[in-house]
Amino acid sequence: MAVDTPIPKTKNAAGATATPTPRTVVRPSSVTLKIIMAVSGILLILFLYVHMIGNLKIFLGGTDFDHYAHWLRDLGTPLLPHMWYLWIQRGVLTLAVLAHIYTAAVLTVRAKKARPVKYAHRPKVQGSYAARTMRWGGVIVLLFIIFHILDLTTGTVNPIGDHEHPYANVVADFAPGRWYVTLFYTLAIVAVGFHLWHGIFSAARTLGQQTEKGQRRAKTIAAVLSAVLVVGYLSVPFSVLVGLVD
Amino acid sequence: MDIQVRVWRQSGPSDRGRMVTYDVKDISPDASFLEMIDVLNEKLILDGDDPIAFDHDCREGICGACSMVINGVAHGPEKATTTCQLHMRHFKDGDVIDVEPWRAKAFPVIKDLVVDRTAFDQIIQAGGYISAPTGTAPDAHATPVPKKDADAAFEAATCIGCGACVAACPNGSSMLFTAAKITHLGLMPQGQPERDSRVIDMLQAQDDAGFGGCTNMGECAEVCPKGIPLSLIGRLNSDYRKAVAKS
Numbered sequence: 368m369a370v371d372t373p374i375p376k377t378k379n380a381a382g383a384t385a386t387p388t389p390r391t392v393v394r395p396s397s398v399t400l401k402i403i404m405a406v407s408g409i410l411l412i413l414f415l416y417v418h419m420i421g422n423l424k425i426f427l428g429g430t431d432f433d434h435y436a437h438w439l440r441d442l443g444t445p446l447l448p449h450m451w452y453l454w455i456q457r458g459v460l461t462l463a464v465l466a467h468i469y470t471a472a473v474l475t476v477r478a479k480k481a482r483p484v485k486y487a488h489r490p491k492v493q494g495s496y497a498a499r500t501m502r503w504g505g506v507i508v509l510l511f512i513i514f515h516i517l518d519l520t521t522g523t524v525n526p527i528g529d530h531e532h533p534y535a536n537v538v539a540d541f542a543p544g545r546w547y548v549t550l551f552y553t554l555a556i557v558a559v560g561f562h563l564w565h566g567i568f569s570a571a572r573t574l575g576q577q578t579e580k581g582q583r584r585a586k587t588i589a590a591v592l593s594a595v596l597v598v599g600y601l602s603v604p605f606s607v608l609v610g611l612v613d
Numbered sequence: 614m615d616i617q618v619r620v621w622r623q624s625g626p627s628d629r630g631r632m633v634t635y636d637v638k639d640i641s642p643d644a645s646f647l648e649m650i651d652v653l654n655e656k657l658i659l660d661g662d663d664p665i666a667f668d669h670d671c672r673e674g675i676c677g678a679c680s681m682v683i684n685g686v687a688h689g690p691e692k693a694t695t696t697c698q699l700h701m702r703h704f705k706d707g708d709v710i711d712v713e714p715w716r717a718k719a720f721p722v723i724k725d726l727v728v729d730r731t732a733f734d735q736i737i738q739a740g741g742y743i744s745a746p747t748g749t750a751p752d753a754h755a756t757p758v759p760k761k762d763a764d765a766a767f768e769a770a771t772c773i774g775c776g777a778c779v780a781a782c783p784n785g786s787s788m789l790f791t792a793a794k795i796t797h798l799g800l801m802p803q804g805q806p807e808r809d810s811r812v813i814d815m816l817q818a819q820d821d822a823g824f825g826g827c828t829n830m831g832e833c834a835e836v837c838p839k840g841i842p843l844s845l846i847g848r849l850n851s852d853y854r855k856a857v858a859k860s
Protein backbone atom coordinates (compact mmCIF):
# COMPACT_ATOMS: atom_id res chain seq x y z
CA MET A 368 0.00 0.00 0.00
CA ALA A 369 1.35 3.36 -0.95
CA VAL A 370 1.51 5.80 1.89
CA ASP A 371 2.06 9.45 1.27
CA THR A 372 4.69 10.80 3.56
CA PRO A 373 3.33 14.11 4.77
CA ILE A 374 5.67 16.93 3.89
CA PRO A 375 6.12 18.97 7.06
CA LYS A 376 5.22 22.59 6.65
CA THR A 377 8.40 24.55 7.05
CA LYS A 378 8.43 27.63 9.21
CA ASN A 379 10.81 30.45 8.65
CA ALA A 380 12.53 32.39 11.37
CA ALA A 381 9.75 34.90 11.74
CA GLY A 382 7.45 32.00 12.57
CA ALA A 383 5.36 32.47 9.44
CA THR A 384 4.35 29.32 7.59
CA ALA A 385 6.55 29.11 4.55
CA THR A 386 3.96 27.74 2.15
CA PRO A 387 3.06 30.72 -0.02
CA THR A 388 -0.37 32.05 0.78
CA PRO A 389 -2.61 32.09 -2.30
CA ARG A 390 -2.76 35.56 -3.75
CA THR A 391 -6.03 37.18 -4.53
CA VAL A 392 -4.46 39.78 -6.81
CA VAL A 393 -2.34 38.36 -9.60
CA ARG A 394 0.94 40.21 -9.69
CA PRO A 395 2.77 40.29 -13.00
CA SER A 396 6.01 38.33 -12.68
CA SER A 397 9.28 40.23 -12.50
CA VAL A 398 10.30 38.88 -15.92
CA THR A 399 6.98 39.93 -17.48
CA LEU A 400 7.57 43.45 -16.15
CA LYS A 401 11.09 43.42 -17.56
CA ILE A 402 9.85 42.30 -20.97
CA ILE A 403 7.34 45.19 -21.06
CA MET A 404 10.15 47.52 -20.03
CA ALA A 405 12.47 46.18 -22.72
CA VAL A 406 9.90 46.33 -25.53
CA SER A 407 8.74 49.85 -24.61
CA GLY A 408 12.39 50.90 -24.26
CA ILE A 409 13.23 49.57 -27.73
CA LEU A 410 10.27 51.44 -29.23
CA LEU A 411 11.58 54.62 -27.62
CA ILE A 412 15.08 53.97 -28.98
CA LEU A 413 13.72 53.53 -32.51
CA PHE A 414 11.98 56.86 -32.14
CA LEU A 415 15.15 58.47 -30.78
CA TYR A 416 17.08 57.34 -33.86
CA VAL A 417 14.49 58.56 -36.34
CA HIS A 418 14.16 61.82 -34.44
CA MET A 419 17.93 62.28 -34.44
CA ILE A 420 18.16 61.82 -38.20
CA GLY A 421 15.40 64.41 -38.57
CA ASN A 422 17.23 66.83 -36.28
CA LEU A 423 20.42 66.55 -38.31
CA LYS A 424 18.54 68.13 -41.23
CA ILE A 425 19.22 71.39 -39.40
CA PHE A 426 22.62 71.34 -41.10
CA LEU A 427 20.92 71.57 -44.50
CA GLY A 428 19.57 75.02 -43.60
CA GLY A 429 16.33 76.64 -42.50
CA THR A 430 14.30 76.00 -45.64
CA ASP A 431 15.02 72.27 -45.70
CA PHE A 432 14.51 71.89 -41.98
CA ASP A 433 11.18 73.71 -41.94
CA HIS A 434 10.09 71.80 -45.01
CA TYR A 435 10.89 68.55 -43.21
CA ALA A 436 8.95 69.66 -40.12
CA HIS A 437 5.89 70.44 -42.22
CA TRP A 438 6.20 67.19 -44.13
CA LEU A 439 5.98 65.32 -40.81
CA ARG A 440 2.48 66.71 -40.31
CA ASP A 441 1.44 65.30 -43.65
CA LEU A 442 3.11 61.96 -43.17
CA GLY A 443 0.75 59.17 -44.17
CA THR A 444 -1.40 61.38 -46.39
CA PRO A 445 -3.43 60.85 -48.44
CA LEU A 446 -4.12 57.52 -46.68
CA LEU A 447 -4.50 59.37 -43.40
CA PRO A 448 -5.83 62.93 -43.00
CA HIS A 449 -3.43 65.78 -42.17
CA MET A 450 -1.68 65.33 -38.75
CA TRP A 451 -3.21 61.89 -38.13
CA TYR A 452 -0.02 59.93 -38.41
CA LEU A 453 1.72 62.33 -36.05
CA TRP A 454 -1.00 61.92 -33.44
CA ILE A 455 -0.96 58.14 -33.74
CA GLN A 456 2.79 58.15 -33.18
CA ARG A 457 2.41 60.49 -30.23
CA GLY A 458 -0.18 58.15 -28.74
CA VAL A 459 2.03 55.08 -29.16
CA LEU A 460 5.08 56.85 -27.71
CA THR A 461 3.10 58.14 -24.73
CA LEU A 462 1.85 54.63 -24.02
CA ALA A 463 5.41 53.31 -24.30
CA VAL A 464 6.73 55.94 -21.88
CA LEU A 465 3.92 55.26 -19.40
CA ALA A 466 4.40 51.48 -19.59
CA HIS A 467 8.16 51.89 -19.21
CA ILE A 468 7.88 54.13 -16.17
CA TYR A 469 5.13 52.09 -14.58
CA THR A 470 7.09 48.82 -14.82
CA ALA A 471 10.26 50.60 -13.67
CA ALA A 472 8.39 51.94 -10.64
CA VAL A 473 6.87 48.56 -9.71
CA LEU A 474 10.25 46.84 -9.95
CA THR A 475 11.93 49.61 -7.97
CA VAL A 476 9.40 49.23 -5.15
CA ARG A 477 9.88 45.44 -5.15
CA ALA A 478 13.65 45.86 -5.07
CA LYS A 479 13.47 48.27 -2.12
CA LYS A 480 11.21 45.88 -0.23
CA ALA A 481 13.51 42.96 -0.97
CA ARG A 482 16.25 44.46 1.23
CA PRO A 483 14.63 46.10 4.25
CA VAL A 484 17.85 46.23 6.33
CA LYS A 485 20.76 47.91 4.55
CA TYR A 486 24.37 46.77 4.75
CA ALA A 487 26.45 48.70 7.26
CA HIS A 488 29.48 48.33 5.00
CA ARG A 489 28.80 48.42 1.30
CA PRO A 490 31.54 49.25 -1.18
CA LYS A 491 30.46 50.90 -4.42
CA VAL A 492 28.43 48.40 -6.33
CA GLN A 493 30.75 46.81 -8.85
CA GLY A 494 28.24 47.13 -11.71
CA SER A 495 28.89 49.93 -14.16
CA TYR A 496 28.02 53.55 -13.42
CA ALA A 497 25.40 53.29 -16.16
CA ALA A 498 23.73 50.30 -14.52
CA ARG A 499 23.68 51.99 -11.13
CA THR A 500 22.06 55.18 -12.38
CA MET A 501 19.19 53.69 -14.39
CA ARG A 502 16.55 54.91 -11.95
CA TRP A 503 17.68 58.48 -11.26
CA GLY A 504 18.93 58.83 -14.83
CA GLY A 505 15.45 57.81 -15.97
CA VAL A 506 13.88 60.53 -13.83
CA ILE A 507 16.18 63.17 -15.37
CA VAL A 508 15.21 61.94 -18.83
CA LEU A 509 11.52 62.14 -17.93
CA LEU A 510 11.82 65.73 -16.70
CA PHE A 511 13.67 66.56 -19.87
CA ILE A 512 11.00 64.98 -22.09
CA ILE A 513 8.36 67.18 -20.43
CA PHE A 514 10.48 70.29 -20.82
CA HIS A 515 11.36 69.41 -24.41
CA ILE A 516 7.71 69.02 -25.44
CA LEU A 517 6.82 72.38 -23.85
CA ASP A 518 9.82 73.92 -25.58
CA LEU A 519 9.90 72.68 -29.15
CA THR A 520 6.56 70.94 -29.69
CA THR A 521 4.03 73.27 -28.08
CA GLY A 522 6.43 76.23 -28.00
CA THR A 523 5.14 77.27 -24.56
CA VAL A 524 8.56 77.93 -23.05
CA ASN A 525 10.37 78.74 -26.30
CA PRO A 526 11.41 82.37 -26.81
CA ILE A 527 9.79 82.34 -30.29
CA GLY A 528 7.45 79.36 -30.28
CA ASP A 529 6.39 79.80 -33.90
CA HIS A 530 4.89 76.60 -35.30
CA GLU A 531 5.54 77.65 -38.86
CA HIS A 532 9.30 78.16 -38.38
CA PRO A 533 10.83 75.41 -36.22
CA TYR A 534 14.33 76.29 -37.44
CA ALA A 535 14.08 79.72 -35.86
CA ASN A 536 12.77 78.16 -32.64
CA VAL A 537 15.81 75.90 -32.41
CA VAL A 538 18.27 78.68 -33.10
CA ALA A 539 16.62 80.94 -30.52
CA ASP A 540 16.53 78.07 -28.03
CA PHE A 541 20.26 77.44 -27.97
CA ALA A 542 21.39 81.04 -28.26
CA PRO A 543 24.48 81.69 -26.09
CA GLY A 544 22.43 83.79 -23.69
CA ARG A 545 20.28 80.77 -22.89
CA TRP A 546 23.26 78.65 -21.85
CA TYR A 547 21.20 77.03 -19.07
CA VAL A 548 18.87 75.48 -21.67
CA THR A 549 21.87 74.07 -23.54
CA LEU A 550 23.29 72.83 -20.25
CA PHE A 551 20.09 71.01 -19.29
CA TYR A 552 19.80 69.62 -22.81
CA THR A 553 23.37 68.32 -22.62
CA LEU A 554 22.86 66.81 -19.20
CA ALA A 555 19.69 65.06 -20.35
CA ILE A 556 21.25 63.68 -23.52
CA VAL A 557 24.23 62.36 -21.58
CA ALA A 558 21.76 60.78 -19.15
CA VAL A 559 20.00 59.11 -22.10
CA GLY A 560 23.40 57.90 -23.30
CA PHE A 561 24.21 56.29 -19.96
CA HIS A 562 20.67 54.90 -19.70
CA LEU A 563 21.00 53.17 -23.04
CA TRP A 564 24.58 52.03 -22.51
CA HIS A 565 23.22 49.65 -19.89
CA GLY A 566 19.65 49.61 -21.20
CA ILE A 567 20.36 48.15 -24.64
CA PHE A 568 22.45 45.34 -23.19
CA SER A 569 19.88 44.77 -20.47
CA ALA A 570 17.02 44.67 -22.99
CA ALA A 571 18.87 42.08 -25.08
CA ARG A 572 19.36 39.95 -21.97
CA THR A 573 15.73 40.39 -20.92
CA LEU A 574 14.61 39.23 -24.35
CA GLY A 575 16.74 36.11 -24.11
CA GLN A 576 20.33 36.86 -25.14
CA GLN A 577 22.22 34.06 -23.38
CA THR A 578 25.70 33.35 -24.68
CA GLU A 579 29.01 34.76 -23.42
CA LYS A 580 29.99 35.82 -26.92
CA GLY A 581 26.60 37.44 -27.48
CA GLN A 582 27.00 39.28 -24.18
CA ARG A 583 30.25 40.90 -25.32
CA ARG A 584 28.64 41.75 -28.64
CA ALA A 585 25.51 43.19 -26.99
CA LYS A 586 27.65 45.37 -24.71
CA THR A 587 29.65 46.70 -27.67
CA ILE A 588 26.52 47.40 -29.71
CA ALA A 589 24.97 49.15 -26.70
CA ALA A 590 28.02 51.38 -26.28
CA VAL A 591 28.17 52.28 -29.99
CA LEU A 592 24.43 52.96 -30.38
CA SER A 593 24.36 55.16 -27.26
CA ALA A 594 27.49 57.07 -28.24
CA VAL A 595 26.10 57.78 -31.74
CA LEU A 596 22.88 59.09 -30.21
CA VAL A 597 24.72 61.38 -27.80
CA VAL A 598 26.95 62.83 -30.52
CA GLY A 599 24.05 63.17 -32.97
CA TYR A 600 21.80 64.99 -30.53
CA LEU A 601 24.48 67.22 -29.04
CA SER A 602 25.75 68.33 -32.43
CA VAL A 603 22.67 70.53 -32.86
CA PRO A 604 22.81 72.78 -29.77
CA PHE A 605 26.58 73.08 -29.92
CA SER A 606 26.50 74.08 -33.58
CA VAL A 607 24.01 76.80 -32.67
CA LEU A 608 26.14 77.83 -29.70
CA VAL A 609 29.29 78.31 -31.80
CA GLY A 610 27.34 79.93 -34.64
CA LEU A 611 27.65 77.08 -37.14
CA VAL A 612 23.89 77.10 -37.39
CA ASP A 613 22.17 80.51 -37.25
CA MET B 614 48.33 38.65 12.99
CA ASP B 615 46.09 40.95 15.03
CA ILE B 616 42.87 42.23 13.56
CA GLN B 617 39.64 43.82 14.60
CA VAL B 618 36.29 42.48 13.44
CA ARG B 619 32.99 44.30 13.55
CA VAL B 620 30.30 41.66 13.56
CA TRP B 621 26.54 41.90 13.21
CA ARG B 622 24.98 40.73 16.47
CA GLN B 623 21.27 40.06 16.57
CA SER B 624 19.87 37.93 19.37
CA GLY B 625 16.84 36.77 17.42
CA PRO B 626 14.49 37.52 14.53
CA SER B 627 12.77 40.35 16.37
CA ASP B 628 15.93 41.99 17.72
CA ARG B 629 17.03 45.07 15.78
CA GLY B 630 20.67 44.04 15.68
CA ARG B 631 23.88 46.07 15.68
CA MET B 632 27.54 45.90 14.72
CA VAL B 633 29.81 44.94 17.63
CA THR B 634 33.60 45.35 17.59
CA TYR B 635 35.97 42.58 18.76
CA ASP B 636 39.75 42.37 18.86
CA VAL B 637 41.17 39.11 17.56
CA LYS B 638 44.82 38.59 18.47
CA ASP B 639 47.46 36.22 17.26
CA ILE B 640 45.61 34.68 14.34
CA SER B 641 47.57 32.49 11.96
CA PRO B 642 47.54 33.73 8.37
CA ASP B 643 46.81 30.11 7.44
CA ALA B 644 43.58 30.06 9.44
CA SER B 645 40.41 30.15 7.43
CA PHE B 646 37.96 32.97 8.01
CA LEU B 647 35.64 30.60 9.86
CA GLU B 648 38.51 29.35 12.02
CA MET B 649 39.24 32.94 12.94
CA ILE B 650 35.59 33.27 14.11
CA ASP B 651 35.98 29.93 15.96
CA VAL B 652 38.96 31.35 17.85
CA LEU B 653 36.99 34.49 18.67
CA ASN B 654 34.03 32.40 19.82
CA GLU B 655 36.21 30.34 22.18
CA LYS B 656 37.36 33.56 23.77
CA LEU B 657 33.77 34.82 24.01
CA ILE B 658 32.68 31.59 25.68
CA LEU B 659 35.57 31.76 28.18
CA ASP B 660 34.58 35.34 28.93
CA GLY B 661 31.01 34.20 29.55
CA ASP B 662 29.68 35.97 26.44
CA ASP B 663 27.34 34.62 23.82
CA PRO B 664 29.36 33.17 20.90
CA ILE B 665 28.64 34.46 17.39
CA ALA B 666 26.16 32.22 15.59
CA PHE B 667 27.13 31.44 11.99
CA ASP B 668 26.30 28.77 9.43
CA HIS B 669 28.88 26.25 8.30
CA ASP B 670 29.01 22.58 7.49
CA CYS B 671 31.48 21.07 5.04
CA ARG B 672 34.16 23.76 5.35
CA GLU B 673 35.45 22.63 1.99
CA GLY B 674 33.43 24.86 -0.31
CA ILE B 675 30.78 22.41 -1.46
CA CYS B 676 27.77 22.62 0.81
CA GLY B 677 26.84 26.29 0.56
CA ALA B 678 26.14 26.70 4.27
CA CYS B 679 28.68 29.39 5.09
CA SER B 680 27.31 32.82 4.40
CA MET B 681 29.08 35.98 5.48
CA VAL B 682 29.23 39.36 3.84
CA ILE B 683 32.81 40.44 4.50
CA ASN B 684 33.58 44.13 4.05
CA GLY B 685 30.43 44.42 1.97
CA VAL B 686 31.26 41.54 -0.37
CA ALA B 687 29.44 38.21 -0.13
CA HIS B 688 32.03 35.52 0.76
CA GLY B 689 34.74 38.16 1.00
CA PRO B 690 37.41 39.51 -1.30
CA GLU B 691 38.62 36.36 -3.10
CA LYS B 692 36.93 35.53 -6.42
CA ALA B 693 35.11 32.21 -6.70
CA THR B 694 35.76 31.34 -3.05
CA THR B 695 33.37 30.49 -0.25
CA THR B 696 33.86 32.03 3.19
CA CYS B 697 35.08 28.70 4.55
CA GLN B 698 37.80 28.58 1.88
CA LEU B 699 38.90 32.15 2.45
CA HIS B 700 42.13 32.46 4.41
CA MET B 701 43.35 35.16 6.73
CA ARG B 702 46.48 35.69 4.61
CA HIS B 703 44.27 37.73 2.28
CA PHE B 704 43.99 40.31 5.04
CA LYS B 705 46.64 42.52 6.61
CA ASP B 706 47.75 42.80 10.19
CA GLY B 707 45.71 45.55 11.83
CA ASP B 708 42.79 45.33 9.39
CA VAL B 709 39.28 46.17 10.56
CA ILE B 710 36.93 43.66 8.95
CA ASP B 711 33.15 44.08 8.82
CA VAL B 712 31.10 40.88 8.91
CA GLU B 713 27.38 40.91 8.17
CA PRO B 714 24.73 38.34 7.33
CA TRP B 715 23.10 37.99 3.89
CA ARG B 716 20.60 40.83 3.86
CA ALA B 717 17.31 40.15 2.13
CA LYS B 718 13.67 40.16 3.15
CA ALA B 719 13.40 36.59 1.87
CA PHE B 720 16.34 35.56 4.08
CA PRO B 721 15.31 36.69 7.58
CA VAL B 722 18.03 36.64 10.22
CA ILE B 723 17.59 33.84 12.76
CA LYS B 724 20.53 34.89 14.91
CA ASP B 725 23.67 36.95 14.31
CA LEU B 726 25.03 35.76 10.96
CA VAL B 727 22.59 32.89 10.46
CA VAL B 728 19.78 33.51 7.99
CA ASP B 729 16.83 31.36 7.05
CA ARG B 730 17.19 30.23 3.44
CA THR B 731 13.88 28.35 3.29
CA ALA B 732 12.92 30.60 0.38
CA PHE B 733 15.46 28.75 -1.80
CA ASP B 734 13.85 25.44 -0.82
CA GLN B 735 10.50 26.85 -1.90
CA ILE B 736 11.91 27.78 -5.30
CA ILE B 737 13.37 24.28 -5.67
CA GLN B 738 10.11 22.66 -4.54
CA ALA B 739 8.21 24.67 -7.14
CA GLY B 740 10.05 23.09 -10.06
CA GLY B 741 13.52 21.79 -9.30
CA TYR B 742 12.72 18.20 -10.15
CA ILE B 743 12.30 15.85 -13.11
CA SER B 744 9.90 12.98 -13.75
CA ALA B 745 11.77 9.70 -13.86
CA PRO B 746 10.31 6.24 -14.29
CA THR B 747 10.84 4.00 -11.28
CA GLY B 748 11.97 0.39 -11.59
CA THR B 749 15.28 -0.89 -12.87
CA ALA B 750 17.89 1.74 -13.44
CA PRO B 751 18.18 2.67 -17.14
CA ASP B 752 21.48 2.07 -18.92
CA ALA B 753 23.82 4.96 -18.33
CA HIS B 754 24.01 5.74 -22.04
CA ALA B 755 20.38 5.06 -22.92
CA THR B 756 19.75 8.76 -23.44
CA PRO B 757 22.50 10.46 -25.41
CA VAL B 758 23.36 14.00 -24.28
CA PRO B 759 25.50 16.21 -26.50
CA LYS B 760 28.84 16.95 -24.82
CA LYS B 761 28.27 20.71 -25.10
CA ASP B 762 24.94 20.47 -23.26
CA ALA B 763 26.31 18.11 -20.66
CA ASP B 764 29.16 20.51 -19.90
CA ALA B 765 26.89 23.55 -19.73
CA ALA B 766 24.37 21.71 -17.55
CA PHE B 767 27.17 20.58 -15.28
CA GLU B 768 28.53 24.10 -14.97
CA ALA B 769 25.09 25.33 -13.89
CA ALA B 770 24.68 22.37 -11.55
CA THR B 771 27.75 23.41 -9.58
CA CYS B 772 25.52 26.04 -7.88
CA ILE B 773 25.61 25.20 -4.17
CA GLY B 774 22.60 27.37 -3.33
CA CYS B 775 24.49 29.50 -0.81
CA GLY B 776 22.56 32.67 -1.61
CA ALA B 777 25.56 34.94 -2.21
CA CYS B 778 23.87 36.13 -5.43
CA VAL B 779 20.95 37.45 -3.42
CA ALA B 780 23.23 39.01 -0.81
CA ALA B 781 25.17 40.87 -3.50
CA CYS B 782 22.27 41.90 -5.73
CA PRO B 783 21.29 45.56 -5.30
CA ASN B 784 17.70 44.42 -5.95
CA GLY B 785 17.84 41.44 -3.59
CA SER B 786 17.06 39.18 -6.53
CA SER B 787 17.70 35.46 -6.73
CA MET B 788 17.75 35.34 -10.52
CA LEU B 789 21.19 33.76 -10.80
CA PHE B 790 20.21 30.92 -8.47
CA THR B 791 16.93 30.25 -10.26
CA ALA B 792 18.58 30.60 -13.67
CA ALA B 793 21.22 28.04 -12.67
CA LYS B 794 18.50 25.53 -11.77
CA ILE B 795 16.52 26.25 -14.95
CA THR B 796 19.65 25.75 -17.04
CA HIS B 797 20.90 22.68 -15.24
CA LEU B 798 17.59 20.81 -15.62
CA GLY B 799 16.40 22.39 -18.85
CA LEU B 800 19.48 21.46 -20.86
CA MET B 801 19.10 17.74 -20.19
CA PRO B 802 16.71 15.49 -22.12
CA GLN B 803 15.38 14.25 -18.77
CA GLY B 804 14.36 17.78 -17.86
CA GLN B 805 12.21 18.45 -20.92
CA PRO B 806 8.74 17.28 -19.72
CA GLU B 807 8.60 19.98 -17.03
CA ARG B 808 10.66 22.57 -18.84
CA ASP B 809 7.79 25.04 -19.34
CA SER B 810 5.99 24.58 -16.03
CA ARG B 811 9.32 24.62 -14.21
CA VAL B 812 10.35 28.09 -15.30
CA ILE B 813 6.91 29.57 -14.67
CA ASP B 814 6.53 27.96 -11.24
CA MET B 815 10.07 28.65 -10.05
CA LEU B 816 9.87 32.30 -11.06
CA GLN B 817 6.51 32.57 -9.32
CA ALA B 818 7.99 31.06 -6.15
CA GLN B 819 10.90 33.48 -6.38
CA ASP B 820 8.63 36.51 -6.74
CA ASP B 821 6.30 35.28 -3.99
CA ALA B 822 9.17 34.81 -1.56
CA GLY B 823 9.89 38.54 -1.80
CA PHE B 824 13.02 38.58 -3.94
CA GLY B 825 13.43 41.62 -6.19
CA GLY B 826 13.58 41.65 -9.99
CA CYS B 827 16.81 41.39 -11.98
CA THR B 828 18.33 44.46 -13.64
CA ASN B 829 21.28 42.62 -15.21
CA MET B 830 23.84 44.43 -13.07
CA GLY B 831 26.05 41.39 -12.72
CA GLU B 832 26.90 41.72 -9.02
CA CYS B 833 25.72 38.14 -8.45
CA ALA B 834 28.12 36.57 -10.92
CA GLU B 835 30.99 38.62 -9.43
CA VAL B 836 30.58 37.05 -6.01
CA CYS B 837 29.34 33.58 -6.97
CA PRO B 838 31.74 31.09 -5.37
CA LYS B 839 31.10 28.70 -8.23
CA GLY B 840 31.45 31.22 -11.04
CA ILE B 841 27.95 30.67 -12.43
CA PRO B 842 27.85 32.93 -15.51
CA LEU B 843 25.47 35.87 -15.69
CA SER B 844 24.39 34.84 -19.19
CA LEU B 845 22.26 32.01 -17.74
CA ILE B 846 19.74 34.67 -16.74
CA GLY B 847 19.09 35.23 -20.44
CA ARG B 848 18.23 31.57 -20.74
CA LEU B 849 15.70 31.84 -17.91
CA ASN B 850 14.17 34.93 -19.56
CA SER B 851 13.96 33.20 -22.91
CA ASP B 852 12.50 29.98 -21.51
CA TYR B 853 10.00 32.00 -19.49
CA ARG B 854 8.81 34.02 -22.48
CA LYS B 855 8.36 30.90 -24.59
CA ALA B 856 6.60 29.03 -21.79
CA VAL B 857 4.15 31.86 -21.18
CA ALA B 858 3.45 32.15 -24.91
CA LYS B 859 2.57 28.44 -24.99
CA SER B 860 0.44 28.42 -21.85
Ligand code: HEM
Pocket residue numbers: 401402404405407408409411412415467468471472498501502504505506508509559562563565566567569570571573574827828829
Ligand atom coordinates in the same frame (compact mmCIF):
# COMPACT_ATOMS: atom_id res chain seq x y z
C1 HEM C 1 14.16 58.23 -23.99
C2 HEM C 1 13.50 57.46 -23.24
C3 HEM C 1 13.92 56.09 -22.72
C4 HEM C 1 14.48 55.05 -23.40
C5 HEM C 1 14.83 54.98 -24.87
C6 HEM C 1 14.67 53.98 -22.44
C7 HEM C 1 15.19 52.73 -22.73
C8 HEM C 1 15.37 51.72 -21.82
C9 HEM C 1 15.80 50.38 -22.11
C10 HEM C 1 16.11 49.83 -23.49
C11 HEM C 1 15.86 49.70 -20.93
C12 HEM C 1 16.28 48.26 -20.73
C13 HEM C 1 15.12 47.37 -20.44
C14 HEM C 1 15.58 46.09 -19.83
O1 HEM C 1 16.34 46.11 -18.87
O2 HEM C 1 15.15 45.04 -20.27
C15 HEM C 1 15.49 50.60 -19.89
C16 HEM C 1 15.47 50.28 -18.55
C17 HEM C 1 15.05 51.13 -17.56
N1 HEM C 1 14.52 52.40 -17.72
FE1 HEM C 1 14.40 53.38 -19.46
N2 HEM C 1 14.25 54.39 -21.21
C18 HEM C 1 13.78 55.69 -21.35
C19 HEM C 1 13.23 56.50 -20.38
C20 HEM C 1 13.10 56.14 -19.04
C21 HEM C 1 12.44 56.94 -18.05
C22 HEM C 1 11.76 58.27 -18.31
C23 HEM C 1 12.56 56.25 -16.87
C24 HEM C 1 12.08 56.58 -15.49
C25 HEM C 1 11.49 57.63 -15.08
C26 HEM C 1 13.28 55.03 -17.14
C27 HEM C 1 13.63 54.09 -16.19
C28 HEM C 1 14.21 52.88 -16.46
C29 HEM C 1 14.57 51.92 -15.47
C30 HEM C 1 14.40 52.05 -13.96
C31 HEM C 1 15.09 50.82 -16.15
C32 HEM C 1 15.53 49.52 -15.53
C33 HEM C 1 16.96 49.42 -15.43
C34 HEM C 1 17.39 48.01 -15.46
O3 HEM C 1 16.57 47.11 -15.55
O4 HEM C 1 18.59 47.83 -15.35
N3 HEM C 1 13.59 54.98 -18.48
N4 HEM C 1 15.19 51.83 -20.45
Ligand code: FES
Pocket residue numbers: 668669670671672673674675676677678679695696697698
Ligand atom coordinates in the same frame (compact mmCIF):
# COMPACT_ATOMS: atom_id res chain seq x y z
S1 FES D 1 30.89 25.52 4.87
FE1 FES D 1 30.28 24.33 3.16
S2 FES D 1 30.65 25.72 1.55
FE2 FES D 1 31.47 26.78 3.22
